[in-house]
Amino acid sequence: LIERKAPLEQENMYGGTVLACAVWSAIHEPSADHHSIIEALIAAGAKIDAIDPADYPTGNQRIDETLRRHGVESRNP
Numbered sequence: 001l002i003e004r005k006a007p008l009e010q011e012n013m014y015g016g017t018v019l020a021c022a023v024w025s026a027i028h029e030p031s032a033d034h035h036s037i038i039e040a041l042i043a044a045g046a047k048i049d050a051i052d053p054a055d056y057p058t059g060n061q062r063i064d065e066t067l068r069r070h071g072v073e074s075r076n077p
Helices: 018-028 034-043 061-069
Strands: none
Touching (some): 018 061, 034 061
16 A cells, blocks of 8 residues: 555544554454554654544553553543
8 A cells, every 4th residue: 555655644434534544454363563563654654643532542551552652641540
């Protein structure tokens, strides 16, 4: 998507962006690639505010630290 310059803020049929989908997938379908995908999307300009507050923290320490470093704050009690 990044190489083809696809719009990163385009919403999918569920109302989520590419970054939001990557975070959701990291929670529900974990794989070792999720962290690098999330980093690449953020570096390419994906907007952090598209992440659903219910999906953060993700429970993956490395991903949570990356999101926190880029300005995502925990909204869960």
